[in-house]
Amino acid sequence: MNQEQLTALLRTLLQFGGGIAVGHGWIDAETATAVSGALLTLLVTAWSLYARRNAGLVAAAAAVPAVKAILADPATAQAVPSAKVRPAE
Template sequence: MNQEQLAALLRTLLQFAGGIAVGYGWIDTDTAATLTGALVTLIVTVWGLYARRNAGLVAAAAALPAVKTIVAAPETAQAVPSSKVRPSE
């Protein structure tokens, strides 16, 4: 699942939950819209930071069929479970 798909799913789920909360009278529509926007922004930002860490970037590159070998720092190579990634010497 890529970041755009995750954001769309998250937005839909939060809008659904917000609709239920508005329907029960727990919050008003403006609050629901504000909370949905804020939560989607925060969650997608955290996901983006996690996916773009060194090991995440190397793992994504190793998953590409065109990539044959990746030489990485030893700590990054150990964090990526792929036979394509080897530590630098």
């Protein structure tokens, strides 16, 4: 799942949850909008940080068919489950 798909899914789920909360009278529409925006921002930021960690970047590069081999530090090489990623010596 890429970041755009994740963002769209989260936005839809938050709108759905906010609609239920507004429909039951638990919160007003402005609060639902503010809470949804804040949660979406925090969740997408957390996903971005996770996806862009060293192992995530190396795994994404290893998934590219044109890449034949990647030399990485031993900890990163061990964290990425790909035969293309080898520890640098």
